[in-house]
Structures are given as C-alpha cells and as structure tokens.
Amino acid sequence: MSKLSIEAKVGVFVVIGMIILGYMSMRIGKLGFKMDKGYDVNVYFDSASGLEEDVSVEIAGVEVGRVRKILLENGKALVILRIDSNVKLRKDVKASIRSRGILGDKYVVLVQGSTAAHLIEPDGRIISAVSTTDLDSLMNVLGEVAKNISELTRSFANVMGGEQGEASLRSIVDSMKSVAETLDRTVQENNEELIKIIANLSEFSATINEISSKINKGEGSIGRLIKEEYTVEKLNGTLTSLQKITEKINRGEGSIGKLINDEETVENIDSALTSINDYMQKQESFRTYLDYKGEYLFDSNEVKSYLTLRIQPREDKYYLLQVIDDPEGVESETDITTTTNGVTTTEHIEKNKKNEIKFSAQIAKRYYDLGLRGGIFESTGGFAFDYYLFKDRLTLSVEAFDFDSDSNAHLKFKADFTPFKHLYITSGFDDFISDEGNESFFIGAGINFLDEDIKTLLSNLPLY
Amino acid sequence: MIKLIKITKSFNSQKVLDELDLKIDPEKITVIIGQSGGGKSVLLKHMIGLIMPDSGQIIIDGIDITNLNDKKLNEVRKKFGMLFQDAALFDSMTVGENVAFPLNEHTRLSRKKITKIVDDKLNLVGLENVTNKMPSELSGGMRKRAGLARAIALDPKIVLFDEPTTGLDPIMRESIDKLIVATQKRTKATFVVISHDIESSFTIAHKIAMLYQGKIIAVGTPNEIRSSNDSFVKRFIKDLRK
Amino acid sequence: MTRFLEFAGRPFVFFIEECGSILLLLLSTISWMFRPPFRFRVIFKQMEFVGVNSVGVVLITGAFTGMVLALQTYHGFRMFGGEGLVGATVALSMTRELGPVFTALMVTGRVGSAMAAELGTMKVTEQIDALNTMSVSPIQYLVMPRIIAAILMLPVLTIISDFVGIVGGYFVGVNLLKINSGIFMAKIIDIVELDDIFNGLVKAAFFGLILSLVGCYKGIYTIGGAEGVGRATTQSVVLSSILIFISDYFLTAVMF
Numbered sequence: 001m002s003k004l005s006i007e008a009k010v011g012v013f014v015v016i017g018m019i020i021l022g023y024m025s026m027r028i029g030k031l032g033f034k035m036d037k038g039y040d041v042n043v044y045f046d047s048a049s050g051l052e053e054d055v056s057v058e059i060a061g062v063e064v065g066r067v068r069k070i071l072l073e074n075g076k077a078l079v080i081l082r083i084d085s086n087v088k089l090r091k092d093v094k095a096s097i098r099s100r101g102i103l104g105d106k107y108v109v110l111v112q113g114s115t116a117a118h119l120i121e122p123d124g125r126i127i128s129a130v131s132t133t134d135l136d137s138l139m140n141v142l143g144e145v146a147k148n149i150s151e152l153t154r155s156f157a158n159v160m161g162g163e164q165g166e167a168s169l170r171s172i173v174d175s176m177k178s179v180a181e182t183l184d185r186t187v188q189e190n191n192e193e194l195i196k197i198i199a200n201l202s203e204f205s206a207t208i209n210e211i212s213s214k215i216n217k218g219e220g221s222i223g224r225l226i227k228e229e230y231t232v233e234k235l236n237g238t239l240t241s242l243q244k245i246t247e248k249i250n251r252g253e254g255s256i257g258k259l260i261n262d263e264e265t266v267e268n269i270d271s272a273l274t275s276i277n278d279y280m281q282k283q284e285s286f287r288t289y290l291d292y293k294g295e296y297l298f299d300s301n302e303v304k305s306y307l308t309l310r311i312q313p314r315e316d317k318y319y320l321l322q323v324i325d326d327p328e329g330v331e332s333e334t335d336i337t338t339t340t341n342g343v344t345t346t347e348h349i350e351k352n353k354k355n356e357i358k359f360s361a362q363i364a365k366r367y368y369d370l371g372l373r374g375g376i377f378e379s380t381g382g383f384a385f386d387y388y389l390f391k392d393r394l395t396l397s398v399e400a401f402d403f404d405s406d407s408n409a410h411l412k413f414k415a416d417f418t419p420f421k422h423l424y425i426t427s428g429f430d431d432f433i434s435d436e437g438n439e440s441f442f443i444g445a446g447i448n449f450l451d452e453d454i455k456t457l458l459s460n461l462p463l464y
Numbered sequence: 465m466i467k468l469i470k471i472t473k474s475f476n477s478q479k480v481l482d483e484l485d486l487k488i489d490p491e492k493i494t495v496i497i498g499q500s501g502g503g504k505s506v507l508l509k510h511m512i513g514l515i516m517p518d519s520g521q522i523i524i525d526g527i528d529i530t531n532l533n534d535k536k537l538n539e540v541r542k543k544f545g546m547l548f549q550d551a552a553l554f555d556s557m558t559v560g561e562n563v564a565f566p567l568n569e570h571t572r573l574s575r576k577k578i579t580k581i582v583d584d585k586l587n588l589v590g591l592e593n594v595t596n597k598m599p600s601e602l603s604g605g606m607r608k609r610a611g612l613a614r615a616i617a618l619d620p621k622i623v624l625f626d627e628p629t630t631g632l633d634p635i636m637r638e639s640i641d642k643l644i645v646a647t648q649k650r651t652k653a654t655f656v657v658i659s660h661d662i663e664s665s666f667t668i669a670h671k672i673a674m675l676y677q678g679k680i681i682a683v684g685t686p687n688e689i690r691s692s693n694d695s696f697v698k699r700f701i702k703d704l705r706k
Numbered sequence: 707m708t709r710f711l712e713f714a715g716r717p718f719v720f721f722i723e724e725c726g727s728i729l730l731l732l733l734s735t736i737s738w739m740f741r742p743p744f745r746f747r748v749i750f751k752q753m754e755f756v757g758v759n760s761v762g763v764v765l766i767t768g769a770f771t772g773m774v775l776a777l778q779t780y781h782g783f784r785m786f787g788g789e790g791l792v793g794a795t796v797a798l799s800m801t802r803e804l805g806p807v808f809t810a811l812m813v814t815g816r817v818g819s820a821m822a823a824e825l826g827t828m829k830v831t832e833q834i835d836a837l838n839t840m841s842v843s844p845i846q847y848l849v850m851p852r853i854i855a856a857i858l859m860l861p862v863l864t865i866i867s868d869f870v871g872i873v874g875g876y877f878v879g880v881n882l883l884k885i886n887s888g889i890f891m892a893k894i895i896d897i898v899e900l901d902d903i904f905n906g907l908v909k910a911a912f913f914g915l916i917l918s919l920v921g922c923y924k925g926i927y928t929i930g931g932a933e934g935v936g937r938a939t940t941q942s943v944v945l946s947s948i949l950i951f952i953s954d955y956f957l958t959a960v961m962f
Contacts, residue, residue: 010753013761017862020869021903028898298737389908413740432740441737512839538841545839552836554828566840569743624839 038065038085039122043095043129048077050106051097057081057108067108081108090117096130287312293426293446300440302327322360324378377401393418422449465490465654466511466622471520473506480506482678493648493655495665498675504658507675508624511656512544513537542570545620549627551611553599560595563614570618585613589643605636609643616651625657629664641668662704666690674700728923735853738846749851756817757859763812764863765870771804772796772871776878793890794897796875801902805868807954810860810913814946818921821852822942825925826935834926849922853915860914861907868906905961912957913950920946
C-alpha cells in the first residue's frame, strides 16, 4: 500500500464505495418494472381506499405493472394501471384491490379470464372491478349482522319466554288443531261436488284437443292461414331478396357495398382515429413553461437576468430557449499595429460590451434522476448535467461552455431549490475557473409558470 | 514606504497602541525597541495586516491597508516577508518545502528553478544539507535561519522580524544579528525588527524607534539615541539593560 | 434568582454564539471554495486522511453494530414470530440512522479532533499567521480542503459501514440464530428502499460538513498555547457530536 500514491489510494477507496453502493442499489432497487414502458389500462373501483400511486399490479403473484394514477370520476375511483407491454390482458380480466396481511399495503390483483376473449387495447377499460371490502367495512358489516341476530333472538325470547308466551303458544297449537278438524269436515261434506268439478275439467281438455286437430287439418280460418301454400311462397320471396341485397353489399356492389367493402376506407377511418388519439395524448403531456430568473453576482454587484421558454413535449425531454441579459457582457480583444516614422506601436484594445444580450437554445433529456443538456449556452456551445433530488424540489447543475476562446472554459455550478410552486431560489458559482477574474458567487430567485396559451399554439405546429 | 498614522488598538478595553505615529525609512534596518508585553508584536502585525487597528491608517506604498478586502490585502502582502518569533515553519513539511512554499504558491516557476532558489536562499542564511529535514529536527537558531530563508524567498521589499534573537544563546544571537545585517546589505530590502535586546539593536539598526506605553517616544540613529540627553530615554535604556 | 438564570442562560447563549461563528466560517469557506488556485493535492491528502485511514475503525464499528442489532431485535421479534423481519430491521436502521451517525461519531473522534489539534497547534505557533503573511488564505489552504474531503469521504465510509453492518447482521441472524436466509434477504429487499440508502448518504455528507467545520473552527480560533490546543480538541469532539445528533433529528424530520 505504501507504494501507492495518495491519489491512487483515494481512488481505490472511492471505487470500492461506489461498487458497494451499486451492488446494494441493484439488490434493493425494485428493478423489475419500469414505468416508462408498457401501456395504460383504466379501471373503475367503487372505492380505492388505501391504494397509492406506484404500488404494484399483480397477476398470480407476479408483478406486471404499477398504479400510475388515481383520479375521481363520476363519484368512482378511476385507477390508471401501467401494464408491462409483454403482458396481454383479455377483455374479461377481473381487477380487485387486495391488501398484504391485515395491516399491509394495498395492491391491485388481476385475474385473467378465458383465452378466447379479445385483448384489451391500450387505454382500454377493465369492466369487471371489485373493491374488496377492507377491514373497516368488513367489521362494520359483521357488527350489523351481530346486532340483527341479537335483536332476533331477543324478540324470540320475548315471544317464547314467560308464562304469557307459553299461553300464546298453546293457543296457537289449539287453533291449528281446530283448523285441521274443520278442513276434514268440509271435504267429507262436499264429496259429490268435488267429483263433479273433476269431471268438468276432463271434458274441457277433450274440447281443446278437438280444436287443435281441426287447425292441423286446415279447417277454420286460422287453420287455413297456416296451411296456405301461397303465403309461404310470399314469405320465401321476401327472404330471398333480402339475401340478395346483403350478398351484393358483401361483394362491394352498390354504393353502400362499396363504402363498406373498400379496405382503404377502413384503413382511413382507422388511421384517422389513431391520429386523433395520438394528438390528444400529446396535447395532454405537452407542456410549456415560462420562466424568469435573476442572479445577483456578488463579485460585480450586478444582476444577470434570464427569460426562459421551456417546451416539454414529453415527461423526459424538453427544449429550452433563453434570452440572457449579462452585465459581464462579451469581451473582444484586438491588436492594432501602426507604423509611423519607422516606429512601430502596437495598441491592444479590449472591448467589453456591457449588458450584452445572449441567447441559449438547448435540448434536454432525462434519465431517472439525471438530466443531460446540450446546445447553445449564452451564445456559445456547451453541455450540462442536472441531478434531481427530493422529488425534483432540489436540482444540482453543472454547466460547461465557451470552450472556443483562449481562456478557460466557462464552468457554472448551481443549486435550484423550489420551496413553493412557481417560485424557486438559486445559488451557486459562475465561471469559477475563469482566468479573467469573472468568477463569482451568486444568489437569485425566479418564477415559473405553466403557459396554456403557448401550449395550444405550439401543439398545432408540427414540432415533434 | 511604511507609514503608521494615529494607530489605536485595544484588547479587552486595555489600550495597547495609543495614537501611534511612525514612519519607516526604505532600504534601512529599523529596530523598534520596547519592553516585553509592550505591544511590539502587535505593532509589527499591524504593518502586514494580521491585526487591524481600531482607528488610524497604515499606508504601504501609498495604499491604506486598513480597509482593503482579502484579495487586495493579499496583493499588498506579497511585498512582505516575515520571520516569526519561533520561525513558524510548517511542521508538516520539510525545510525545503517550507522555503519553496511561497514560490509554489505565487510563481509559475519550474520545479528545477524552485529547487535552485531554495538552495540559494538556504545558502544565504548559512544552512546546508537541511532541505529534506523536518523543522522539528533543527535547533532553534537553525529554525530561525530557515524561517528567514522562507521570508526572503520571493525577494520581498519589506522583511519583518519578530524578536529574532529571543531565546537564543549569546553566540547564536550574535550570528543572527550578523546574518540580518548581511542579508539586508545584499537584498537592499527594508527591514523592520522588533526587539527588547538593546545591545543587538544598537549593532544592527540604522534607526531605532522606542515604543513606550503605546506611543513612539523617540526615533533616531543608534548614536543619537545613545547620546540622547532626554532623561526619559536614558532611563528607558537603563531599564532595558537590566 | 437572577444569578441562577444567568448561570443557566450563559451556556445556551454561548452555544448559539458559537454556532453563529461557525456559520460565518462556513460562509467564508464557501466563498473561498471556488477561487483559484485549486490545490487538488491538498484535498487528496485530506481525503486520504479522512477516508482511507478511517476504514478500519468504520469496518469494526459497522460490523458490530449490525451484529448487536440482529441479536437484540431477534429476541423481540421472536415473541410474535417475526424473526424474518430481523434482516429488514438491521438494514433499515443501518442505512437510515446508525450507519451515518456512528460513522460520523467515529470520524469525529478520529479526524475532527485531529483537525482541531493540528490547526490549533499551527495557530499557537503562528503558522497560520505565517500563511497569511505569505498571502495564502488559511481558510482556503487549511479549512476548505478538510471540509471538502470530509463531505466527500463520509458518504463513502457510510456506505461501507452500511454494508458491513448488514453483512454482520446476516452472519448473526442466519448463521447463529438460524433465521432462514431466503426470508432474511427477501424482507430486506422488500422493505428497504433506494431512498433509505441515499438519504442516509446525504446525512453522512452533512455530518462530514459539521465535524470538519467544527474541528477547523476550534482549531483556528485556539488561544493559549498547548493547554489551549488540548481544550480545543476536546471541545471540538463534544460540540461536533452534539451538533450531529441535533442535525440528525432535523434531517430525519425533513427526509423521511
């Protein structure tokens, strides 16, 4: 070890730390499912109580997706599930909310139906949804049942119990006895009458038999209508022409037939629907932000202002257009050599245009918590890294640009903190390896807001 | 070159310097003499901005250093070298690294050149074969020499000495005195020495300033001071000789 | 009565004052941080001192912390048949709390005190003044590299401590107490989140800032010779430890 240089020792040490961190993150991080892959499926539950966003969706105990969003729609909970694209759901799939153990977290369970059913399209809906009664409501129901039972038994006890109950029971039995006796007597007294009634019934059924046989033979008007050959032929003809029309349509003859049978029409309608769908989706995820920020530079006691338009077509990608009012300005150096009377004098002129307006135009992409930016920074080429912490409340950024001039590259480190919506504070070091003495600590604040008007304008342009 | 105007400084409501005025001549050795604990070190540290006065001005080459920011003060300090009482060598570095330290910090010379300058300076103060030794391996006198080598590494225009001979045996004291005089002759820098050692002060000084109760009570060449008829000065010298 | 109140109030006022001075030192350190020259070698040297040389201490404390945690929680969990949760408890406690805090305390003892002693000695032997006279800012040359090194190295030490703590817990739980290894690991993976680890590391970086800042502060404001250096060293360890515990509470409240 003693032969290693200090730098090498520290390097080895840090690498070991990183390896352990990487190993632990890989073991512990739930790498099974990534939210950005897969498709959405909607399901309505009567109650999504206890369900959280980002909990797992399982089939037969295997995670196949996550809960992406929980919304309220028409008094029901609309739960949007993001399902792994490798997993195909059938139309008759059943969704239910379950909990792990008695106190466990809630999650969504899907039970696949028959293989014969159609597949659910992306953004389709699961029809069969059961909100499994949670423990509270189960307890409530159980409590009510118990109450009912106890009431029942109490009234029973009231009726049966005591001398009064006994007396009434006895009187019930007595009256039942007398009813049976009366019945017996009535049957005996009306024996003949009963026999007559049975004979009548038998006669009636014989008559019905006769009528039906007449109809069968074509006798009488109903019988004639049914047995007439002509009627049958007429009906037959009607059916034949109907069949002919449908055949024609099927073959694509006639205008309706053409419309229905033309493949192109079908495709057209299909693609039109698809593009409307896409458009609506993009509209939805498309966001534009307007942002103004001022940075107070401690070294020069001046304020650098930024006006930014951020166009974000997708969650993980955005474009940045920026106008910067920089008090440091742009420096230009020129050497003027003049020769008068054989004496050469060189004049070195440094021009510093104060309050220069600069522009930035960048494209940014985000991978999990790490963002990459590239493009034009303050009117020169450059790139930047952003690291997002605490649910994007804190952003650490390093920017590097202005490589082409003779001096050191312009490096900037900053931290943005957003304590409230629309408002953030920023602090850091600008140009900290400057060899022109431009390095400065700065602190500033900005406001940003979502701009719906620009969004509508831009989403109508074929920008993406 | 160095001008102190009405410097007042108190520590815990005890006045150490009281509207002190002093002008130091360039390219000469000035010895400020006074009793122990009389505020000599405080005065010296004012000159290089280590201590800021409660009121008054310190003018170095026309710049008042009392209201400069860190950056500008450090620019002014590059004109100075200072030898501390116990040399104040960095004990985590070798003697060579100590002498090379200001060169590494403030010049962009190659390693070779720096090594050469370090050797030159160490030779100048009469040290040999100590480059790779740690300060703790050196004797008190050698440490002072090494400290002087570090102080003059950047060829400063002003060198300050904080009690250079205190804590040394008489022989070593004499050799350090000689070294100060010789070095000043070669470098032509302005030397400011504070001391309570009246004898060595008379031998090395071009000019002597007497500090008493927060004020400079007399300034003059050693001869002027020695032959002064001022009873106060006489008593002061007598006191110091004791 | 007034006297008593004064007696009670003075340490508090002193504590607040001290925190204010430390904060001022931090601000000036930050302002020096991005001014050239950049002495990467000096920072690396401190990183070696703070990080590499503390590995042994951290390995031992981390491993035994995990082991004793497994032993203690096992008996509690066994009462209701939850032995499987021992691993998750160890992992969660290590990553969130014990890893960062114990590492910070050990490093405070080893490094924070050394910083106070070293800078204190430099102060009383006028080496810090010497730096000033050579136009080198002691804050930039001495304080800043130590603080950067501690901020960078504490998370690395903590992740090592977390890891050996969990390994220690695994050893005790699975090998000695015969908990099923599959359940042991599955529960860790199930319950511990990535955020637990990362928040622990953020804490560690913050503790690194505290211990180095306090060590340096006590060092460069040392007065009174060798005795003063001793006092500064002791005070730096006490104050760092107190501040680590206090800030741990607030960091936990903010993060989890």
